[in-house]
Amino acid sequence: MIGIVAVSHSARLGEAALELALQMVQGGGVRVRVAAGAGADADGAPILGTDAVAVATAIDDLASDCDGVLVLMDLGSAVLSAELALELRSSDVPVRLTPAPFVEGLLAAVVSAAAGGSLDLVAAEASAALGAKTGQLGGPEDASAAGEARPSEPQPDAVTRVVVVRNPLGIHARPAALIAEASVGADVRLRLLPDGPDASAASLSRMLILGAAQGDDVELSASGAGAEAVLERVAALFDDGFGEGTEGTPDGADGTGGTDGTAAAAPAGTPGTPVTRAAEQPPAVAPVLAGTVLRGRGVSGGRVAAPVVLLGSPVGEPDPDIVVPAADREREVSVIERASVAVADQLRGRAARATGEARAILDASSLLASDPELVGEASQRVRMQGRSAARAVWEAAIADEERLAALGGRTAERAADIRDIRDRFVAEILDLVVPGVPDRDEPFTLIATDLAPADAAALDGGGCVALVTEKGGPTSHTAIIARSLGIPAVVGVAGATGIAAGITVLVDGDRGTVEIAPDAATLAAAEAAAVLVPFGGEGALADGRRIALLANVGGAADAVAAVASGAEGVGLFRTEFCFLDRVDAPTIDEQVAAYRGVLAPFRGRRVVVRTLDAGSDKPLPFANADVEDNPALGVRGLRIARRSPALLDDQLRALACAAEAESAVVEVMAPMVSTVEEARAVAESARAAGLMTVGIMIETPSAALLASEMLEVVDFVSIGTNDLAQYTLAADRLLAELGELNDPWQPAVLRLIGAVGDAGRRWNLPVGVCGEAAADPALAPVLVGLGVTSLSMTPRALGRVAAALAAVTEAQCVAAAEAVLTAATVADARSAAAEALAAGAAGETAAGVAGETAAGAAGETAAGTADGPVV
Numbered sequence: 001m002i003g004i005v006a007v008s009h010s011a012r013l014g015e016a017a018l019e020l021a022l023q024m025v026q027g028g029g030v031r032v033r034v035a036a037g038a039g040a041d042a043d044g045a046p047i048l049g050t051d052a053v054a055v056a057t058a059i060d061d062l063a064s065d066c067d068g069v070l071v072l073m074d075l076g077s078a079v080l081s082a083e084l085a086l087e088l089r090s091s092d093v094p095v096r097l098t099p100a101p102f103v104e105g106l107l108a109a110v111v112s113a114a115a116g117g118s119l120d121l122v123a124a125e126a127s128a129a130l131g132a133k134t135g136q137l138g139g140p141e142d143a144s145a146a147g148e149a150r151p152s153e154p155q156p157d158a159v160t161r162v163v164v165v166r167n168p169l170g171i172h173a174r175p176a177a178l179i180a181e182a183s184v185g186a187d188v189r190l191r192l193l194p195d196g197p198d199a200s201a202a203s204l205s206r207m208l209i210l211g212a213a214q215g216d217d218v219e220l221s222a223s224g225a226g227a228e229a230v231l232e233r234v235a236a237l238f239d240d241g242f243g244e245g246t247e248g249t250p251d252g253a254d255g256t257g258g259t260d261g262t263a264a265a266a267p268a269g270t271p272g273t274p275v276t277r278a279a280e281q282p283p284a285v286a287p288v289l290a291g292t293v294l295r296g297r298g299v300s301g302g303r304v305a306a307p308v309v310l311l312g313s314p315v316g317e318p319d320p321d322i323v324v325p326a327a328d329r330e331r332e333v334s335v336i337e338r339a340s341v342a343v344a345d346q347l348r349g350r351a352a353r354a355t356g357e358a359r360a361i362l363d364a365s366s367l368l369a370s371d372p373e374l375v376g377e378a379s380q381r382v383r384m385q386g387r388s389a390a391r392a393v394w395e396a397a398i399a400d401e402e403r404l405a406a407l408g409g410r411t412a413e414r415a416a417d418i419r420d421i422r423d424r425f426v427a428e429i430l431d432l433v434v435p436g437v438p439d440r441d442e443p444f445t446l447i448a449t450d451l452a453p454a455d456a457a458a459l460d461g462g463g464c465v466a467l468v469t470e471k472g473g474p475t476s477h478t479a480i481i482a483r484s485l486g487i488p489a490v491v492g493v494a495g496a497t498g499i500a501a502g503i504t505v506l507v508d509g510d511r512g513t514v515e516i517a518p519d520a521a522t523l524a525a526a527e528a529a530a531v532l533v534p535f536g537g538e539g540a541l542a543d544g545r546r547i548a549l550l551a552n553v554g555g556a557a558d559a560v561a562a563v564a565s566g567a568e569g570v571g572l573f574r575t576e577f578c579f580l581d582r583v584d585a586p587t588i589d590e591q592v593a594a595y596r597g598v599l600a601p602f603r604g605r606r607v608v609v610r611t612l613d614a615g616s617d618k619p620l621p622f623a624n625a626d627v628e629d630n631p632a633l634g635v636r637g638l639r640i641a642r643r644s645p646a647l648l649d650d651q652l653r654a655l656a657c658a659a660e661a662e663s664a665v666v667e668v669m670a671p672m673v674s675t676v677e678e679a680r681a682v683a684e685s686a687r688a689a690g691l692m693t694v695g696i697m698i699e700t701p702s703a704a705l706l707a708s709e710m711l712e713v714v715d716f717v718s719i720g721t722n723d724l725a726q727y728t729l730a731a732d733r734l735l736a737e738l739g740e741l742n743d744p745w746q747p748a749v750l751r752l753i754g755a756v757g758d759a760g761r762r763w764n765l766p767v768g769v770c771g772e773a774a775a776d777p778a779l780a781p782v783l784v785g786l787g788v789t790s791l792s793m794t795p796r797a798l799g800r801v802a803a804a805l806a807a808v809t810e811a812q813c814v815a816a817a818e819a820v821l822t823a824a825t826v827a828d829a830r831s832a833a834a835e836a837l838a839a840g841a842a843g844e845t846a847a848g849v850a851g852e853t854a855a856g857a858a859g860e861t862a863a864g865t866a867d868g869p870v871v
């Protein structure tokens with residue numbers, strides 16, 4: 001494995017570039033260190049600069065388990081620091097400083113390193129990383145820099161297969177990264193048919209230069225020992241549209257046929273009548289009523305309420321039959337000129353508010369809008385043929401598009417830019433709603449069927465505070481952009497576009513819900529929760545008793561964010577999130593890489609890794625091939641091992657390897673356990689693999705009732721309140737209609753948690769909570785009173801929960817727990833807890849004394865100390 005050091009003047013730039021790069025390798029698995037910034041000033045503000053000692057330390061850090069280290073630098077003194085670091089370092093691992101561009105180079109290097117590339121290859125990939133961009137933007141010097149993709153000699157022993165590019169965006173960076181990842185084990189090449197260039201699958205840049213667009217045929221060839229299997233894997237990625245959907249593929253399943261925005265033929269208009277928009281009807285959408293909660297997949301965390309804005313639909317084709325009288329034509333030309341100025345101004349205004357890539361895209365679009373060629377050609381059509389202003393622009397843009405298409409190469413995206421400008425002109429001229437992301441500064445929730453990259457770019461700097469789409473998955477464009485903007489997003493929400501514009505929705509990116517027109521109390525709670533409360537890095541009650549506050553993560557990028565928010569460790573690493581779009585089981589090496597990505601940032605700290613919880617709401621194609629009538633009650637979680645023991649064994653081996661290579665304190669736990677035999681078996685398997693601290697999740701009433709017996713055979717338990725509520729109330733957690741049943745405040749759920757807490761105290765063993773309940777500041781003291789010793793949650797909730805705990809003593813927590821255990825309803829439980837905590841606060845001194853006694857009786861961690869780490 002080749003390690004990578006990213007040297008930047010700005011810590012934020014370094015981390016953001018790393019976050020972007022790690023998106024390419026689906027959960028990490030690469031060894032990257034960021035050496036950025038020059039510390040902080042007295043106020044804690046970051047100081048820009050680079051530090052040779054930090055660079056040397058990063059290199060030495062990677063030296064122990066890397067065969068070589070590639071160093072990327074941003075500019076100026078970063079280069080000097082990197083050079084000096086070579087003198088200062090203490091290791092002798094081969095190190096290469098690369099002149100590669102910082103962001104593109106880091107992406108390419110990370111992909112190449114994850115695919116097992118040598119130092120030479122990783123360095124070459126980084127250096128060629130500007131190829132795709134320079135190839136696209138042209139220029140005589142660019143062709144050599146881009147390292148043009150050329151046809152190569154056929155490999156004599158190669159197996160071949162022709163596949164179709166099905167995803168709307170073609171082979172862009174993320175699909176290319178997936179192909180590179182899936183190609184490990186064989187020499188794979190891609191050739192754009194019929195006679196296009198070819199590229200090695202090991203080269204991200206060469207694959208991008210292919211310019212393969214949706215609908216293109218690509219010939220895959222593979223040679224080497226694992227050729228057949230690798231080819232299958234890569235072909236499956238194409239067939240699946242790289243997890244980005246296959247809408248618009250000419251032969252795609254949905255049969256919609258094309259995504260080029262071509263409007264239906266307009267009905268003939270009456271010559272001389274005012275120009276109207278052609279009657280292209282949007283598809284009928286079922287209206288969604290107030291009070292409804294829609295569910296999808298939360299792909300970017302956070303909770304925000306804001307009015308809905310629907311993504312503007314494409315404009316229809318202007319009437320071709322209008323003939324403007326000769327006397328009016330110059331006036332019509334001036335309409336085009338005014339529209340050009342207005343559209344260019346709008347785009348410039350948005351560019352000024354945007355940053356980075358989004359700004360560059362918008363700047364380029366504003367230039368297109370004032371392009372004299374386009375305006376001139378449209379004006380000619382008015383003068384010579386009497387076309388209306390809108391029609392003339394439409395036709396001139398189509399002619400431009402055709403010219404672009406004739407040039408070949410990566411024209412698809414540029415043609416889309418022309419169409420975007422065309423639609424803006426037409427909207428401006430005909431006074432229609434501007435297509436795409438609306439330009440408004442007030443906060444809004446953007447709802448769309450799906451987002452195009454240009455739409456996503458337009459989000460930066462505007463008022464969009466949440467995203468909801470009907471399509472898309474966790475790796476979709478929407479998900480990536482939302483995470484990079486740090487706004488909540490829920491994708492795959494069926495019927496979302498039926499929500500009327502202007503209605504306030506509450507988007508919860510952690511739970512994957514969209515609540516329509518929530519009541520005032522819900523809104524107030526959401527608003528309060530939206531204010532991020534900083535977390536000091538240590539959870540404790542007012543009387544000093546430690547309650548570890550941990551993070552739930554799904555991959556390396558989450559882990560980096562969790563460390564940044566002060567999490568004491570990881571209480572739930574959902575390993576299945578690393579492999580959601582895999583059609584075949586990840587190899588042990590792939591798993592080791594993914595797990596190390598999460599362990600690395602938590603050096604010396606506890607990371608609880610959950611074995612694959614595939615099935616039900618999180619099916620994995622390679623683990624849950626069967627269609628079950630009741631998947632939530634089916635072969636999910638640990639039960640998969642009954643059918644495929646190798647899946648569990650391989651995962652435990654991979655985890656043991658990852659734990660060995662990193663210095664996090666690794667613990668493993670199994671989901672969906674219901675019998676003591678299951679707990680015993682998984683504990684034996686894990687220990688045999690070298691993982692000595694083993695726990696189970698308490699997600700079924702059976703496991704909760706048998707908690708004491710479970711703790712005889714495992715070292716800790718962690719309560720998955722999401723599933724525990726689902727199974728206790730027999731209410732599907734995905735069914736919005738039954739949402740109020742899936743509430744951890746349900747007295748039956750609280751009593752089961754209490755039973756588990758009692759078992760923990762009896763054995764003096766840790767009891768965690770890692771379901772959503774852990775993130776509820778009102779519930780946290782109750783859970784502690786019930787015997788819970790650690791809480792694991794989305795990192796953004798840490799500060800709020802920490803503050804709630806810091807305000808109460810253990811005696812108050814115990815009193816609140818006792819109160820809820822006698823409650824009959826959710827409302828009773830909530831008010832009983834609030835009253836008990838308030839009463840405790842009133843008699844604080846007495847409570848403090850009682851608290852000390854209770855703390856002693858309650859038992860502590862496995863380590864048995866009040867201030868030691870808690871699971």
Ligand code: PEP
Nearest residue numbers: 720721722723770771772
């Ligand atoms: C739970 O069920 O509470 C839990 C943490 O697991 P998941 O949400 O991943 O099923």
Ligand code: MG
Nearest residue numbers: 699720722723
């Ligand atoms: Mg669960």
